[in-house]
Structure formats: C-alpha cells, structure tokens
Amino acid sequence: MGGMTDHGRDVRFGVFLIPMADADPVAQAIESERLGLDYVGIQDHPYQRRFVDVFALLAMIAGSTARIGLFPDVACLPLRPPAVMAKTAASIDVLSGGRFELGLGAGAFWDAIVAYGGTRLSPGESLDALEEAIEVIRKVWSGERGLRFEGEHYHLSGAHSGPVPAHPIGIWLGVYGPRALGIAGRLADGWVPSLRDDLTMLSRMASRLDEAANNAGRDPGRIRRILNISGTITDGPSSGVLQGPIDQWVDELTVLVLDHGFDTFVTSADDPRHLQRFAQEVAPTVRDIVATERGRRDAE
8 A cells, every 4th residue: 555655734624515506515615614624625517407617616715714725626627718717716825815825627527518618629639729728827827917828728828917826826737647647747846646446556657746746856745735534424444445433534544644645535524423523533534643653753
C-alpha cells in the first residue's frame, strides 16, 4: 500500500452536495458551515435537467455563508470556455472574500455534452484541452492586459484580465489515468479523486502523482489531496470501506492521511444525521489522532 507519504498538511473536511433544483442545497450548505465543516463541493453536470447551474449555486451559497470554502467538484471543462470560467471563479472568490477553489475535470458523459452543444473529444484531446485550459485560466487570473494564447482548443487574442482573485485560487484536477495524473503532478494545485472500494488503486494513483511532481521539480507536498468519499456511519459491524461505526471511519481516514497523503475528505450530505456525526464525531477525532501521531513521529 506504499510507504509513509503524509505531507503534513492541515486535515480538513467538507460536504458534497447534489445541486437538485427541487431540494434546498443552499440550506444544506448553511448547515454544513454551522457544523464546522471546511468545504462545500458541488458536482457540475450542466446537461442534467434536474440540476441548477453549479456556479450560480456556489455564488448563492457564498452570499448565504461567511466562512466555508466553495468549489465545483469538478467543473465540466468541455461546456465551459476556460477564460469565462476563470472570470466567474475570480468573481465568486472576490465576492466571497477568498473562499473559492476551482475543481476542474476534462469531461465525461460525452453523449450528454454533445447534446448540449459541446464538441466530442477523444481521451487524448480532452487532456490536451485540459492542459491548455489551465494556462488560459491562470493568465485570466493574472491581472495583466493584452493576454495572448494560441492553442489547439483555446485562444486568447489580446484579452484583458480581471478581476484578480482575492486569494490564490487552487486548480484541483479530478483525474485518474496515467497521463492525466502526470498533468496534475506538473501543473495542478490539488487532486480531487473519488474513493471507490479499491484503496490499492488509489495508493498507486497517489504515487504516480508524487512521481510526476518530483519529475517536474515540484514538491509533491504542495499538491492538495482532496478525496470524495461515500459510505455510511452505522452503529453495527463493518460491511466494507467506510461502511461501519465511528471508530472504523476514524481509523480509515487517519490511514488515508498518514499513509497515503490525503488531507481533505468530502462526504455526501444525503442523510442529515450522517453529516452531523461526520462533522462532530469523525472530523475532530481524526484531527486529534493525526496531530498526536505527527507529534510522535517528529519526536523520533
């Protein structure tokens, strides 16, 4: 499962909201902030008729909260021109007092993307576009004038950037494959995968990310590791990864920090009781155990 890869970052916790038009995701976000969680992440599927737009929702949440961080988990690049998306991200960051991060994906569900007017790309083309988009987005956040970029997929022809974000917005990539993890290791500020049952595969991907960062002359510890997790807190015995009592959740998340380098865990919000226990019982215990273990390691 790999060696010790704890990067020493603060351990944070968040909630993954589904942007249902007939629910009240803003109220869920307000409750998540009240519970002390650090982030609200929201999936971006513009072609899903039951969903409200993720950036509109994140702006509403920003205006309804005071502290919690916000990010699309992850934004659908093929339907969002990167220069305009960068402007939107910077705007929400400015209006929220520096609480926005940009989760970004290369695209999935291509039939739905095409149905909504997007261009179907091969896996290789979508990663080419993602790499170009990262450069475009950072240029648009620079505050500089006369921006120029000539790519295969995206172009800037003398654009003037602004507003400048209120803080250095992180670009967190939701990617999995070898080439995509190479891009993340070279260029991204964060990595935001989702946990399936296979921790071994997750560990291999984390190692590949570290290797890509090292090869690019970057400290792998500078890349945030945000993990979308699903599961159920129960009062019975374990029935799988993150399917069991509080102690199991604490143990498994602690291992993901100390042995696999993850620093942020984002859980589903479908069950209010689950969210409450995650925020009030799991999160503080994981933080305490990680702090104790790091202190013990530092003393050795």
